[in-house]
Every structure is written in structure tokens, then in C-alpha cells.
Amino acid sequence: MSKKKLFSFLGGIKLAHRKEYSSEKAIAPLPMPKKLILPLRQSAGSLPAPIVQVGEKVNKGQCLAAAEGWISASLHAPTSGTIRDIGDYPIAHPSGLVAPCIVIEADGEDAWGERQPLLEHADSERLDPETVQRYLQSMGVVGMGGAVFPSHVKLSKAPGVPLETLIVNGAECEPFITCDDRLMRERAAEIVSGIIFLAELLEAKESVVAIEDNKPEAAAAMRAALAARLEATANHIRVVVIPAVYPAGSLKQLIYTLTGKRAPAGVLPPQLGVQCFNTATVYAIWQAVARGEPVISRIVTVTGNVGRPGNLEVPLGASVADVLQYAEARPESDGCLVGGPMMGFLLPDYDAPIGKGANCLIARSPQFFPHKAPESPCIRCTNCAQACPQGLLPYEMYWWSRARDFAKAERHNLQECIECGCCSYVCPSSIPLVQYFRFAKDALRTAATKKEMADQARERFEFRQFRAEREKTERTQKLAQAAKQQSAKLAAENANAAPAEDLDETRKQALIAAAIERVAGERAKVGCDEGANATEAALAPNHGNSA
Amino acid sequence: MTAYLFLIIGAVLVNNIVLVQILGLCPFMGVSKKLETAFGMSVATTFVLTLATGSCFIIDHYLLLPFGFEYLRTLAFIVTIAAVVQLTEMVIARTSPVLQQTLGIYLPLITTNCAVLGVPLINISHRHDFVESLLFGMASAIGFSLVLLLFAGIRERVEAADVPRPFKGSAITMITAGLMSLAFMGFAGLNR
Amino acid sequence: MEILVAISVMALGALVLGSAIGYAAIRFKVEGDPVVEKINAILPQTQCGQCSYPGCKPYAEAIARGEAEINLCPPGGDEGVHQLSELLGREYKPLAEESQTEKKASVALIDEADCIGCTLCIQACPVDAILGAAKQMHTVIIPLCTGCELCIAPCPVDCIAMKPLPETPENWEWPYPQIDKSPDAATHAPMPTAAADIQ
Numbered sequence: 001m002s003k004k005k006l007f008s009f010l011g012g013i014k015l016a017h018r019k020e021y022s023s024e025k026a027i028a029p030l031p032m033p034k035k036l037i038l039p040l041r042q043s044a045g046s047l048p049a050p051i052v053q054v055g056e057k058v059n060k061g062q063c064l065a066a067a068e069g070w071i072s073a074s075l076h077a078p079t080s081g082t083i084r085d086i087g088d089y090p091i092a093h094p095s096g097l098v099a100p101c102i103v104i105e106a107d108g109e110d111a112w113g114e115r116q117p118l119l120e121h122a123d124s125e126r127l128d129p130e131t132v133q134r135y136l137q138s139m140g141v142v143g144m145g146g147a148v149f150p151s152h153v154k155l156s157k158a159p160g161v162p163l164e165t166l167i168v169n170g171a172e173c174e175p176f177i178t179c180d181d182r183l184m185r186e187r188a189a190e191i192v193s194g195i196i197f198l199a200e201l202l203e204a205k206e207s208v209v210a211i212e213d214n215k216p217e218a219a220a221a222m223r224a225a226l227a228a229r230l231e232a233t234a235n236h237i238r239v240v241v242i243p244a245v246y247p248a249g250s251l252k253q254l255i256y257t258l259t260g261k262r263a264p265a266g267v268l269p270p271q272l273g274v275q276c277f278n279t280a281t282v283y284a285i286w287q288a289v290a291r292g293e294p295v296i297s298r299i300v301t302v303t304g305n306v307g308r309p310g311n312l313e314v315p316l317g318a319s320v321a322d323v324l325q326y327a328e329a330r331p332e333s334d335g336c337l338v339g340g341p342m343m344g345f346l347l348p349d350y351d352a353p354i355g356k357g358a359n360c361l362i363a364r365s366p367q368f369f370p371h372k373a374p375e376s377p378c379i380r381c382t383n384c385a386q387a388c389p390q391g392l393l394p395y396e397m398y399w400w401s402r403a404r405d406f407a408k409a410e411r412h413n414l415q416e417c418i419e420c421g422c423c424s425y426v427c428p429s430s431i432p433l434v435q436y437f438r439f440a441k442d443a444l445r446t447a448a449t450k451k452e453m454a455d456q457a458r459e460r461f462e463f464r465q466f467r468a469e470r471e472k473t474e475r476t477q478k479l480a481q482a483a484k485q486q487s488a489k490l491a492a493e494n495a496n497a498a499p500a501e502d503l504d505e506t507r508k509q510a511l512i513a514a515a516i517e518r519v520a521g522e523r524a525k526v527g528c529d530e531g532a533n534a535t536e537a538a539l540a541p542n543h544g545n546s547a
Numbered sequence: 548m549t550a551y552l553f554l555i556i557g558a559v560l561v562n563n564i565v566l567v568q569i570l571g572l573c574p575f576m577g578v579s580k581k582l583e584t585a586f587g588m589s590v591a592t593t594f595v596l597t598l599a600t601g602s603c604f605i606i607d608h609y610l611l612l613p614f615g616f617e618y619l620r621t622l623a624f625i626v627t628i629a630a631v632v633q634l635t636e637m638v639i640a641r642t643s644p645v646l647q648q649t650l651g652i653y654l655p656l657i658t659t660n661c662a663v664l665g666v667p668l669i670n671i672s673h674r675h676d677f678v679e680s681l682l683f684g685m686a687s688a689i690g691f692s693l694v695l696l697l698f699a700g701i702r703e704r705v706e707a708a709d710v711p712r713p714f715k716g717s718a719i720t721m722i723t724a725g726l727m728s729l730a731f732m733g734f735a736g737l738n739r
Numbered sequence: 740m741e742i743l744v745a746i747s748v749m750a751l752g753a754l755v756l757g758s759a760i761g762y763a764a765i766r767f768k769v770e771g772d773p774v775v776e777k778i779n780a781i782l783p784q785t786q787c788g789q790c791s792y793p794g795c796k797p798y799a800e801a802i803a804r805g806e807a808e809i810n811l812c813p814p815g816g817d818e819g820v821h822q823l824s825e826l827l828g829r830e831y832k833p834l835a836e837e838s839q840t841e842k843k844a845s846v847a848l849i850d851e852a853d854c855i856g857c858t859l860c861i862q863a864c865p866v867d868a869i870l871g872a873a874k875q876m877h878t879v880i881i882p883l884c885t886g887c888e889l890c891i892a893p894c895p896v897d898c899i900a901m902k903p904l905p906e907t908p909e910n911w912e913w914p915y916p917q918i919d920k921s922p923d924a925a926t927h928a929p930m931p932t933a934a935a936d937i938q
Contacts, residue, residue: 041908041909091908093911094913095908095911097906097908097911099907099908324930330930331929331930333930350930350931377709399704400707403707405706405707435913435916436916438913439912439913439914441913442911443912445912446912449910454782456883457783457784457785457786457866458779458784458795458796460866460867460868460883461786461865463867464865464867581825610748610752614744614748616745619745619749623749623752626749626753627752633760634759634763637764637767640767641768644774645774645826
């Protein structure tokens, strides 16, 4: 194990850690609520499709919705009970809007269904990566750090690039949050097993567990767990303590800190020979492959203005209100943040459920979050540019976002912004910079969707016109042909010769064959099934009319 | 050589055609709303102005002076400039239709751009030879382009700023132009 | 005499310049009008005909010819007029009065119980977004519908209605930041506390 030099990224800020409220509280299970609301949207990508009916009895761990497409993950029942409803409920989202959810009424028995751990059923010692990927997708494993990107997708390597470094992200750089810290302290053995599993599967040359220097206990626990396993040395797995500079745990910054590699826009980590998983994700992967347990709960730090701060193992679908009540949230709190204080959002509705990405709930109060001064004009002090870990110019992006000149904001690399909140934190004018960037990014996204839809509409419109034109020419051709045939027939009848009729028949056959070929050729040219189907559908009535 | 250098620096900065000589204000105000349009206008003007000074010099020296037709100068120059502008428009229409659309009415307006007529006349009053004329024309055009682009950049930013309501639009534009003019007066200090 | 010389010299100059321009006119002849494509790319392609032209492309052509105003397209909205004015360097104008009502993005929805399968709407749809056959129920392919409303008028049983697209967490946009003068004014639902409800 060689000591390697760490790289320090540009910008970033030192924050008060505020982890002391919950860091010494052991992980405790949240009592199972009566009702669980499970949003279908639990991962990036496409929504899984429900495979259960209202009124159906389900066991704990039973699949409720199956993944649709590759970037999608399945959803499972966190406890045994009855499906009460499949419909729209408010979800934990800054908009406070409703989204499709599955509602389970718990029966209190918490009875597991059949579990099929991958490792027990595996025939050979070496597992096929694709089998593992399909298995993890069916187990609903997604990034538990908050991004909820389906983990199985990240197991694909870039073609031709060997995996140099497997990074296990235990940095947990946001203030207040301690769920990964506690997980590493209490369940280090499982995490280490998971790392070994991933390192062997991905044939990683080395693996690094990155932990910020404000969590020495977690680092010690992980080191001890690694020392206990011989495979850990064989696979070059080590713990690296990194300086606690926010946002050290952000993907790009962490990769740079550990390897010195910079990922430009559009380049994915595997292309650099790096892959990164959150500690909680590694734990979830191990729980799935070794125990056959899908992701049905997560550890949530509940802190801030609460009587009993701590780290709770919360079944998915438990409402934020359930957790806050259990933690004895003080009534004078003014709102609840989901996620950390830097990147989290203010929850509009306490009935919203905990999802796979909700790592922290913070009851807000002036004691923890002193009121900021109202926004005042930008004085171009460039503090934000110095704090930006992405090396952007937030004051320029702000200037154009504020004026709704999104093209210019984009020219200042708005899309590179990771919304870490450093710029807003250091701004002496209390400008909510990140909010402006989110606003601008969303406006750009909507514009792009609109453009895409317009392009599609234009294509379809032009094809429709082309088709109308083609039909017209075809009809005139057909009429001409019919007339020709008629006259030929008449001529044949006049001649009254049998062989001539045969000849006519063969010519007709040939014509029909040629027409079929031509149509097939045109279909192929159009190329998209959708267009062809719609064409067929739209053609149908015309046939009806002409008939 | 140094004489040419001084000629260029003088035309670009010290005696800037727009901000010091106050010629060609129409496109300066009209086409400075967007940086891209301003750039197109700059390129078109540079092209036209250089060509116009050259052709005007030739017309003046080989057509007007030998016959003693100095009194026809303005007329002859305007005709020449009009022809050159027409030519430019055709080339632009072929090479960049969007540029042509964005320049809109301003491209034909180069015909009556007083800077384009002014520079050949200044050339004659300064008794520049052919090379000096060309250089002076080009340098003036560069000076025009420089301030037009600077001004367009400033205006784009000002557009996004919180301008007090009475000053919105043309008012703040005029003030900005005035301040820029003041700033360019400072280059007179280069002249010892 | 001198006047004649002057006139002939000027005429000669004019002739030379004129022939140069004439040559350029042939040499740099512009074929087609590429601006139309650029204009068409800005238009929303709903093909709704609210601009009084039969589709987006004809409207784009009319704009390029300078025959049409740039503010006749309600689906494109204010944003679209701004983009057109930027592209063409024409003065921005607010949406024309008769087309002032900028509507929320919506899609057509066929009441499938009432549909008699007449195929009239299918023939009206400019983007082939309605699926169905004669005497069969029709349905709108929602992702393809541009909300142009052209199918509403032909329906003999009035079973097509426009339905605004719902706002979901996926298409929701972060709002423009409010300048919050008094952060205390923000009202929050009361914190759920253990005492509040024990069920």
C-alpha cells in the first residue's frame, strides 16, 4: 500500500461540520408506520411499471414495480401488507407536486417473502458482470448518496479502458449529515465485503475508501474491517483520509482529489478509468447479493431543531412527518430540509415519503439557520468565483440568468454547475445564486424539450405532406394502369386468344410484385416503425373512402 | 515605416472616426444592440471602407485631377461608394444570408454612412498617397469596428442591468456613448 | 466643351461600375432562401394555421419575403417573437391582437365513449398524431400532439376537447428567485410533533 499524493481542487469552502448532534447516535430502526407511500420515481431514468393490483397482499421485499428499460430500477415492498392504492400523492420534491405512488397498509407482521441471494445461487466463483447488473436492477439498487442513479448502469465499464481506481465515497461533506459515518462505524464488515465484491467484479487495480478527516472513528472502523480481510490486501483496497473541504464528496471533486484526473463535460468517470460508489450504495449492493434483500429502507439522519436527533433506519415510504414525530421535532421549527443544508431543499409537504435518496432531514430554526440579510445587488467582489469548485464565474452566470438571457449564461458554462451552494454561501450580498442557476437550467431544459418536440412535429408534418403527394401520384398511376389494362383486355377479347390472356395475367402479377417492392422500399426509407404504423393507421380511412 | 504606424494608431485611437470625429454615428447607435450584428456591421464596414478609399483615390487621381474636375469629387465618390456597397451586399448575400438579414437596412445604409464618404475626403485634404490612403481607410474602419464592438458589448450588459426607468433604452445608450467618447479623448495624450 | 468632357467622364465611370455590379449579380446569384430554414427552426411547428398561413413553413417563407409580420404566432409566444426579431433584426412587436391569447400547452383528448370513428380528425391532424380506423374508436397519441386544435372543428359529435398538460415533478421548473425582503413572512405548515397526533 503506497501513500499517494492527494490533489486539492480549486475553490471549495470550510464549513462548520455540525455533525456532533447526531454522530454519536447509533442507527436505530424507525417503528414501522401503518401506511407507506412509495413513489414510483425512486431513481433517475424511466419509471418502473407497477406489477401489483390494488387489494393485493404483498410480502416484505416483494417486487411492486418492475424496471422498464436499462436506466431504471425496480421497487419493492418495505414491509408485508396490502396494496391500498396506486395513484398520485405528494412526493418529497421542491415543487410539492404529486406523482404516481403505490400505497401499502402494513399488516404489522413484517413477514419476508422468498429471498434469493445472488451469491448463493451463483454456479461459478466468477460472476458474469451482466448477471450481476440485471440482478441489481431487479433489486432496485440505486445511488444512495442522493443522486439515485441506478447502480447497475455504473457497473458497465467504458470499452477498452481498464478500471484503475474504484472509489468508495464516504466523504459525507455536507454539514449535519452523519448517516454514512454511522454506517461505516457500525457495518464496516458488510461494506468491506461489498467493496471486495465490486473490486473483483470490476477488476479494479486499486480501491479507495475516501473519508473526510472529521470522521476519524469511521476511518478507523473501516481500516480495522479491511485488516480483517485477506482479500482486501490482495485487491489493493485502502482507506484514504481527505481534508474536509466542502464539496470534497462531490463526484468530480473527489475524483480529482484522489487521482488528479479531471472529467471534462460529457466525459463519464469510467472513461477516465475511475468509478465511484457511495458507501451506502456499496452496503445496499452487498445486502442484495449476499442476503437477497432489495433496497427497502435507508439510513436517514434526522437532526436540527429536534428533541431526539439520530440516525434512523427508515423503511421507504414512511412519511417525513413519521420521522420528525419520532425524533420529537420541536413545534417552533420553521420548515424541514431534505438533504443537507447546502444542496437540500425545503420540503413543502410533511406527508411526503422518504425515498431512496433522502439521506437527511433537518428541522430548521433560526438557531441553526440564522436569517440571511435580504438579497442586495451584486458588487462583483468575485468571492463566488473563488469559492466555486468547478472553476466557474458564478457572478457572470448570475448576471445573465437574472436577465433571463439563458444563452449567454450557458456560454459561461452554466451546465457545468453542480449546484453545490458554495457561491450562495460566500455571497456578501446574500444573492441566492444557486436558485438563479436552477431557474436558468430548468428554462434551458424546457426550451430544449420544446425544440425537440417542434423538430419532431416538423418532421411528421413534412412526411405527411410527402405521403399525400405520393398517394396522389400513386392513384393517378393506378387509374392509368387500370385504363391500360381495360384496353388490353378489350384487345385480347377481340383477338379471343387464350395465350395472350395468360401473358396479360403474368404481366399483372409482375406489376403487383413491383408495387409491393416499391412500397416496401419506401417504408425502409422512412425508417421508423412509428411513422410507418401511423401511416398505416392514417391510410386506413382513405382506403375506406376509395372503396 | 514609423510614419505608417503613427498613421494607423492615430486613425484607430487618437482621431477615432466615431468618438472623436463624430462620423458614422448612425450605425454606431443602430447596429450596436447585439454583439453578433455589430460584428457583421464591423466586417462589412471595414471591407467597404478599405475598398472605397482605394477606389476613390484612383478615381480622384486618374479621373478627376487630370481633367480638373475637383468640383465633381463628392458626386463621383458617392457613386463609387454606392457601387462598392452594392458589390459587398451581393457577396454577403451569397456567403452569409443570415448576416445579410441581420444587417438588414444597415448594409445599404453604409452608402450614406458619412464615415465612408468622410474618410476619402480626409485622405485628400491630408494629401495621402495611395498606400497611406488605403492604410488610413483601413485603420479608420478598424477604429470604427473597435468602438462599435466595445459599445455593443457594453450595451448587451446594460440591457441586463437595473437601469432606472427614465434612463432605459436610448437615454442610457447616449450616456454610455458620451462616456466612451470622453474616454477616447484621453488618447489625445498619446500625441505628447 | 468642358461640361461635355465632364459628363462623358462621369458616364464612363458609371458604365465601368455598372458593368462590375452586373457581373457580380450573375457571379454571386443566391439560390433559394436559406433564411427560411432558420425562421422555420424557430417556429413551434404546431402547423396550427393561426398565423393565417397553411402551416409553419409557409409562414416562414412569408416572413422571409417580408410579407408577414413576425408576431402572428401564438403558440410560439412572446419568446418566439423575440427570437425572430433577433434573427431578422426586425423591431420586436408584441403578439398581434387577434392572436394575443397565449395558451397553456395542452393536448387534444378524444372522449372515446362518444367517438363514432368518422376519421375526420385523423385527416385534419397535421402531424399524424391521431390513431384509428373507419368505424373504430380513435385516440390521440399524446406525446405527438402539438395542441394545434385543428381536429376540434371537424369532429361531428364534438368529442374532442383540449386538456392542459399537467405539471409534474419531471417538467416542473424552478421559479425565478423571489427577492425575499422578509424571510420571516414565509409561512410553513406546523411542524408535525409527537404531541400533535398519535394515531
